[in-house]
Amino acid sequence: MPELPEVETIRRGLEEKIKGLTIKNVEVRLAKQFQGKATDIIGAKVLSVRRRGKVTIIDLSNGKSLIIHLKLTGQLVFRHDGRSFIGGHPIPFAGTDLPAKTTHIIFDFTNGARLFYNDLRQFGWIKVLRSEEVNTTSAIGKLGIEPFTNDFSLEAFSPILKRSSKPIKLVLMDQEKIAGVGNIYANDALFEAGIDPRRKANSLTPSEGHKLFISLHSVLKEAIKYGGSSAADEAYVNAAGVPGKYQDHFRVYQRQGQLCLNKCGQKIVRIALSGRGTFFCPHCQK
Ligand SMILES: [Zn+2]
Numbered sequence: 001m002p003e004l005p006e007v008e009t010i011r012r013g014l015e016e017k018i019k020g021l022t023i024k025n026v027e028v029r030l031a032k033q034f035q036g037k038a039t040d041i042i043g044a045k046v047l048s049v050r051r052r053g054k055v056t057i058i059d060l061s062n063g064k065s066l067i068i069h070l071k072l073t074g075q076l077v078f079r080h081d082g083r084s085f086i087g088g089h090p091i092p093f094a095g096t097d098l099p100a101k102t103t104h105i106i107f108d109f110t111n112g113a114r115l116f117y118n119d120l121r122q123f124g125w126i127k128v129l130r131s132e133e134v135n136t137t138s139a140i141g142k143l144g145i146e147p148f149t150n151d152f153s154l155e156a157f158s159p160i161l162k163r164s165s166k167p168i169k170l171v172l173m174d175q176e177k178i179a180g181v182g183n184i185y186a187n188d189a190l191f192e193a194g195i196d197p198r199r200k201a202n203s204l205t206p207s208e209g210h211k212l213f214i215s216l217h218s219v220l221k222e223a224i225k226y227g228g229s230s231a232a233d234e235a236y237v238n239a240a241g242v243p244g245k246y247q248d249h250f251r252v253y254q255r256q257g258q259l260c261l262n263k264c265g266q267k268i269v270r271i272a273l274s275g276r277g278t279f280f281c282p283h284c285q286k
Contacts, residue, residue, distance in 0.1 A: 001072050002088065004147060004180025005223035006244060007054050010076065010087035014056070015049035017078045017085055021109040022046075023060070030104035033119060036128025040064055053143045053179030057134055065131040068117075069139060074124030075102075080113035089120070144177040147220055152178075157213045161201045168204065169197035170274055172216065181216065184229055184246075184253045187279050189216040191251040196285045197278050198271075222249065229253075252279040260284055 002010065022045045026038035044060035051057065058066040068074070075088035077098060098116050099106060105117035105126055117126060129137055144160070145151045160178070164171045171177055172186040181189075190197050192215030195208055204212065223229060223246040230243030247254075251261055256270035256279055266283040 001182060002054060002070055002228065003182035003185055003223075004051075004054065004220055005185070005226075005246065006228035007051055007056060007070070007180070008224050009228045009244065010070075011049050011051045011056055013085060013087055014058075014076060014078070017080075018046045018058070018109070018113075018115065019048065020046060021111060021113060023107055024110045025108040027106040027108075028104075029099070029106070030122065033104045033117070033122060033125050034127075035125060038128070040128050041066065052140050052146060053175055054182075055139055055143075057140075059131055063131050065129050065134050067127045067129060067134060067137065067139060069124055071119075071121075071123035071125075073120040073122075075118040077116040077118060078113065079116070080111070089118075142176050143179040144175060146179050147181075147217060152217070154210060154213050158206070158209050161204050161209050161212075164201040166201055167198050167273055168195060168201045168212070169278060171201040172212075173276075178216075181220070183276050184250075185216070185219050185223060187253045188251040189219045191280060191285060192219060194285055197273060197280050219251075222246065252281065255279060 022043065023041050026041060028034040028038055041060055041062070041064055044062040044064060047059045047061055049056060049058050054069065056068040058068070060066070070088045073089040075086060078085040079098065100118060102118040102120050103116050104119055104122070107115040127137070134140060145156050160171065161168070169186050169190060172181050172189065173183065187197065189212065193208065193212040195204065195212060226245040226249060228244030229246040229250070252268050255268045258268055260266050260268060260281040260283065262281065262284050264281065264283045266281055268279055268281055271278050
């Protein structure tokens with residue numbers, strides 16, 4: 001599933017493409033992936049494309065907003081003048097033309113541009129809401145603190161750790177605590193901070209909590225700089241249809257059996273924690 005850096009990269013690319021365009025028509029081919037009335041957004045202009053956690057928000061000129069969750073295999077393909085831009089899962093749509101079998105929603109803009117929502121496994125969704133309802137809708141209202149905002153402070157982060165006896169990695173990935181962090185960046189941030197992913201969150205000392213706060217921020221920032229990650233099992237491409245580059249900078253994620261980047265001489269190990277691949281250096285992470 002795309003995490004914060006991947007969704008942020010898609011958001012930036014999508015905003016560049018659709019900001020200012022007017023929606024001419026919406027074709028919903030699979031009702032379960034579209035909530036709300038499609039007719040509510042026809043004739044509306046795209047004002048901005050925002051993000052909260054892993055959710056993309058498209059604000060429209062008529063007081064409505066579209067919220068999009070790509071989940072595992074959601075993919076947005078923008079086409080105009082014979083050119084194509086893709087964001088999300090890179091599984092090629094069947095055949096060379098769109099709409100494909102996996103195309104479930106199509107937006108037509110008045111300038112002739114089209115935006116296709118493809119989703120092989122159909123876990124993703126698009127929802128029409130009044131813009132003032134966006135912050136309180138269940139997918140967004142429950143989200144925890146947002147990195148890269150003023151809400152993301154050590155004062156907000158420390159109590160999150162103090163209040164949980166769950167393994168620290170699971171706390172970092174809990175969307176209701178911190179928004180947007182998934183498996184890749186939780187693993188790498190813990191390596192940077194030198195903390196064993198299995199440690200109970202409330203066992204971290206204030207200085208470890210501080211280190212983790214800093215490393216989470218820096219790992220996410222670096223990932224955005226590289227346009228996100230396109231790892232084997234976290235497949236994703238950005239709005240230009242090209243893979244992200246952060247996977248060339250993974251610290252521990254998917255590096256099991258390879259030498260620790262700290263040159264401690266140990267190899268990265270992989271264990272399962274709550275069913276998810278968990279990667280760490282047994283020497284450097286305590
Ligand atoms: Zn090491």
